[in-house]
Amino acid sequence: MEQIVGKSWASILSEELNAPYMKNISQAVQQERKRFNIFPKQEQVMRAFHLCPYSNLKCVIIGQDPYHTPGMATGLSFGIPEDAPKTPPSLRNILKEMEEDLGFKNVVPKVDLTSWAQSGVLLLNRSLTVREGVAGSHAGLGWMTFTKRVIEIISEGIRPVVFILWGNHARMLKSVIDQETHFIIESAHPSPLSAHRGFFGSKPFSRADAFIKSCHDSMVNWQSVIDWDD
Numbered sequence: 001m002e003q004i005v006g007k008s009w010a011s012i013l014s015e016e017l018n019a020p021y022m023k024n025i026s027q028a029v030q031q032e033r034k035r036f037n038i039f040p041k042q043e044q045v046m047r048a049f050h051l052c053p054y055s056n057l058k059c060v061i062i063g064q065d066p067y068h069t070p071g072m073a074t075g076l077s078f079g080i081p082e083d084a085p086k087t088p089p090s091l092r093n094i095l096k097e098m099e100e101d102l103g104f105k106n107v108v109p110k111v112d113l114t115s116w117a118q119s120g121v122l123l124l125n126r127s128l129t130v131r132e133g134v135a136g137s138h139a140g141l142g143w144m145t146f147t148k149r150v151i152e153i154i155s156e157g158i159r160p161v162v163f164i165l166w167g168n169h170a171r172m173l174k175s176v177i178d179q180e181t182h183f184i185i186e187s188a189h190p191s192p193l194s195a196h197r198g199f200f201g202s203k204p205f206s207r208a209d210a211f212i213k214s215c216h217d218s219m220v221n222w223q224s225v226i227d228w229d230d
Helices: 007-017 020-035 047-051 089-102 114-118 139-156 168-176 204-215
Strands: 059-063 121-125 162-166 183-187
Touching (some): 007 047, 007 139, 020 139, 047 114, 059 139, 059 168, 089 204, 121 139, 139 168, 162 168, 162 204, 168 183, 183 204
Parallel strands (some): 059 121, 059 162, 162 183
């Protein structure tokens, strides 16, 4: 179990990882990899858990599925590699809102969100794999069941967490989150099609900070994705 999700999550998710449907997902993805290019790489599928141990968890940002174009998926929702061929519009809008919300001016944001994960943000997609060129192609394999259970299990815990729900796909999970213990921030999706319908100006980062500061000893280092000029 530790090899799959890391030591911190192993005991928390052991029952779920041993469930029959997870074996079915694994077999289905393996069969898909024999016929198609599947993203992300096998070793990155559970990367979100490895980079953000439960013991450091402060925030969950939920995406839909991995990027389905080559060189983009990293196992972290919305994040891409530093050497990615382009920056997706949704990620550009997320970083733009962060700059406006937290008051950063004339900065160069990074596209690799690894440092957010290491700072306590679980960057979790609803589906953890995807076929090249076909968005949502693995949504029916069972991943939705697994990631919903992850959210439910986090919600059942006593560790206070901020859940950031962008768009209807993520907001569907609102009903399984205990709002007595946790804090929900929801808005339109950062996609160019909807960002102007409530995402821009929603101030998710400062609102998350206010909650995290009230119940954790350390903060999320959002500014870690900024290249500061010397």
